[in-house]
Amino acid sequence: QQQVKQSPQSLIVQKGGISIINCAYENTAFDYFPWYQQFPGKGPALLIAIRPDVSEKKEGRFTISFNKSAKQFSLHIMDSQPGDSATYFCAASHRFQGAQKLVFGQGTRLTINP
Amino acid sequence: SQTIHQWPATLVQPVGSPLSLECTVEGTSNPNLYWYRQAAGRGLQLLFYSVGIGQISSEVPQNLSASRPQDRQFILSSKKLLLSDSGFYLCASSSGQGTEEKLFFGSGTQLSVL
Numbered sequence: 001q002q003q004v005k006q007s008p009q010s011l012i013v014q015k016g017g018i019s020i021i022n023c024a025y026e027n028t029a030f031d032y033f034p035w036y037q038q039f040p041g042k043g044p045a046l047l048i049a050i051r052p053d054v055s056e057k058k059e060g061r062f063t064i065s066f067n068k069s070a071k072q073f074s075l076h077i078m079d080s081q082p083g084d085s086a087t088y089f090c091a092a093s094h095r096f097q098g099a100q101k102l103v104f105g106q107g108t109r110l111t112i113n114p
Numbered sequence: 115s116q117t118i119h120q121w122p123a124t125l126v127q128p129v130g131s132p133l134s135l136e137c138t139v140e141g142t143s144n145p146n147l148y149w150y151r152q153a154a155g156r157g158l159q160l161l162f163y164s165v166g167i168g169q170i171s172s173e174v175p176q177n178l179s180a181s182r183p184q185d186r187q188f189i190l191s192s193k194k195l196l197l198s199d200s201g202f203y204l205c206a207s208s209s210g211q212g213t214e215e216k217l218f219f220g221s222g223t224q225l226s227v228l
Binding site: 046 | 165216219220221
């Protein structure tokens with residue numbers, strides 16, 4: 001019930017295309033859903049996040065779509081660029097004993113072909 | 115904005131040797147601090163978190179321990195490393211409070227136990 005399932009494991013998109021990564025969760029106590037971007041040898045960087053009271057959040061070329069009833073959320077990268085090539089992690093969290101406990105998906109390695 | 119310092123960036127240790135990884139945070143006070151481990155090609159697993167000095171919560175039983183001797187210092191330790199302790203260790207610090215808390219990661223330590 002604590003798992004977050006992420007797909008696909010890897011994704012290749014042409015420059016200018018739309019990259020879509022999907023995640024699903026079971027625990028209805030989760031109340032915060034961030035996406036992280038990680039480059040090789042670096043720590044993950046917070047990209048965008050959403051709370052379950054909204055169905056969509058957009059920041060620049062990045063959009064999160066959230067379906068509370070289906071317990072699914074996705075990341076859309078519009079006009080994908082070679083610099084977007086990285087590993088993307090979805091996560092879900094809830095607060096417990098004063099801390100935010102993030103559960104991560106397995107990651108998606110995104111490659112944008114020029 | 116806060117800065118998270120982790121060192122060393124890379125570490126190669128023999129089986130049975132001790133371990134000490136240090137994380138310090140600048141630009142914030144009284145953060146929640148977290149240790150995550152990332153196995154090769156996998157997601158991130160929460161190991162420990164701390165909501166204050168001397169307060170440590172462990173997520174999984176293992177060969178590791180954590181300590182928080184100062185407000186912005188978090189240490190990951192082991193008395194005797196195992197092969198299975200190899201991985202990419204990440205320290206994270208929170209920004210904001212309550213539902214607005216966001217996690218930011220350091221650049222990580224790649225630990226190889228041989």
